[in-house]
Amino acid sequence: VLCRDGDYFGPTVNRCARIRAIGAGGQMLLSQVAYELLGARESKNFVCRDLGFHRLRDLGQPERIYEARLVGDIEQHPPLRSLLTGLHNLPLVVSSFIGRQDEVKAIRNLVANHRLTTLVGPGGIGKTRLALQCAADEIDRFSMGVWFVDLSGAESQPCWSTFVDATGLAPIGNAQPCEQLCNQFSKGESLFIVDGCERVIDATIPILETIMRSCPGLKILCTSREALGISGEVRYIVHSLG
DSSP states (O other): OEEETTEEESHHHHHHHHHHHTSOTTOEEEOHHHHHHHHTSOOSSEEEEEEEEEOOTTOOSOEEEEEEEETTOOOOOOOOOSGGGSSBOOOOOOSOOOSOHHHHHHHHHHHHHOSEEEEEOOTTSSHHHHHHHHHHHHGGGOTTOEEEEEOTTOOSSOOHHHHHHHHTOOOOTTOOHHHHHHHHTSSSOEEEEEEOGGGGHHHHHHHHHHHHHHOTTEEEEEEESSOOOOTTEEEEEOOOOO
16 A cells, blocks of 8 residues: 555555445445454454455456444345446456556546447557456446457357347347347447457448447447447547556
8 A cells, every 4th residue: 555645545445445335325344354354353242244255346356245244233235236236247357457547537438428439459458458447337327237249259240149149138039139139228228348349340330330220228339450430439549558
């Protein structure tokens, strides 16, 4: 933990803020480390309850959370507002998110005000990691969920099934993947993270255009080595870290 100008900074402070953000007013939450430090001390005044593993917004390793309660306290708190409680399929990222806070703020603003945002930059520069961080920070805004669509294994043919599989939709009768996807997300608000568009750009463009027309509450955040050229697209150029 670093102290500068009377304030504290560092990963420990950030993690405490993340844990605090998933709890309710008046709720006392402990990290695994805090619980282990406290566990050696017997107390007749409070008890600790294991709330299980929860993913915090930094997309790092899941944190085991405990709740400390005074003996006799019967107040019921709502479920923790961690990533485990939202509709999403965001992959677990084991690396810490360092830097790019200004970029995250700018991209979140673009997503809030535009239907389609594309992060453009060369391979390996960190577009996917940046998109995942933005998605994690926005997860509470979308009632129909945040969905990561990985096009790395898609063929050059239209990949509607890739989108359907990413959202976990089960086949319904003879419904085509296009129809099923558009019907599911035609109402409510949702966010699609479409990763690696340059691999199948010609097949991806008509899919994105179709779901944008059919699903007015759906936002799309793409990563690509080149812009898609779709009407309404806004591009954000991702530069390497200093």
